[in-house]
Amino acid sequence: GAVVSQHPSWVICKSGTSVKIECRSLDFQATTMFWYRQFPKQSLMLMATSNEGSKATYEQGVEKDKFLINHASLTLSTLTVTSAHPEDSSFYICSARSRGITEAFFGQGTRLTVV
Amino acid sequence: GQNIDQPTEMTATEGAIVQINCTYQTSGFNGLFWYQQHAGEAPTFLSYNVLDGLEEKGRFSSFLSRSKGYSYLLLKELQMKDSASYLCAPMDSNYQLIWGAGTKLIIKP
Numbered sequence: 001g002a003v004v005s006q007h008p009s010w011v012i013c014k015s016g017t018s019v020k021i022e023c024r025s026l027d028f029q030a031t032t033m034f035w036y037r038q039f040p041k042q043s044l045m046l047m048a049t050s051n052e053g054s055k056a057t058y059e060q061g062v063e064k065d066k067f068l069i070n071h072a073s074l075t076l077s078t079l080t081v082t083s084a085h086p087e088d089s090s091f092y093i094c095s096a097r098s099r100g101i102t103e104a105f106f107g108q109g110t111r112l113t114v115v
Numbered sequence: 116g117q118n119i120d121q122p123t124e125m126t127a128t129e130g131a132i133v134q135i136n137c138t139y140q141t142s143g144f145n146g147l148f149w150y151q152q153h154a155g156e157a158p159t160f161l162s163y164n165v166l167d168g169l170e171e172k173g174r175f176s177s178f179l180s181r182s183k184g185y186s187y188l189l190l191k192e193l194q195m196k197d198s199a200s201y202l203c204a205p206m207d208s209n210y211q212l213i214w215g216a217g218t219k220l221i222i223k224p
Contacts, residue, residue: 043214043215046211046214049211103163106157
C-alpha cells in the first residue's frame with residue numbers, strides 16, 4: 001500500500017513555543033490531506049482538510065490561527081501548533097488521499113506533550 | 116446528525132472468533148472502512164465495503180448492509196496481537212470519514 005511518513009513521532013515542547021509536524025506521501029501524490037487529533041480513549045477528531053495549493057478547511061471549533069496548515073506540494077503538508085499550551089498535548093495524525101482514490105493512508109502519528 | 120454505534124469493549128479468548136458490530140447514520144454514503152488501532156499508534160486499514168455482502172481477507176471478514184446501516188467485522192483464530200481498538204468509519208457524501216470511539220478488543224489466553 002501507499003506510504004505516508006509523519007515526523008516527528010513524538011515531541012516535547014515548552015508552553016508558549018511552536019511545534020511543526022510534517023506529513024509526507026512517499027510514493028503517491030496526495031491531493032488531499034487530513035489532520036486529526038486524538039485524546040486518550042477517544043475517537044479521532046478531524047481538525048482540518050487541505051487540498052494541494054488551497055487554504056485548509058477547518059472544522060468547527062478548531063482555531064485556524066493556532067493550528068496552521070500548509071499544503072504547498074503534492075507530497076508534503078505541515079501542521080504548526082502555535083503558542084502551544086498543555087491542553088494541546090495530544091496525538092496528532094495525518095492521512096493523505098490521492099485524487100480518484102477513496103482510501104486515505106495514515107501517517108504514524110505524532111505524540112505532542114506540552115510542559 | 117451523523118453517528119456511529121459500536122460496543123465500547125469486548126473480550127475474547129485466543130483462538131476463538133469474535134464479531135464486532137457497528138451501526139451508523141451518515142449524510143450520504145460512500146462505503147465503510149474498518150481500521151485497527153493499537154494503543155499509541157495510528158490506525159491501519161483492514162477493509163473497505165461499498166456494496167452489500169461479505170468481504171473476506173484472511174482471518175478478517177467484513178460485512179455490510181446499507182439498507183440497515185449495519186456492518187460487522189469478524190475476526191477468526193484470534194491471536195494475542197489482535198488486542199487493539201477496532202474503528203468502524205463510514206464515509207459520507209463528501210467523502211469524509213466519520214469516526215466513532217471504536218471497540219477495544221481484549222484477547223485472553
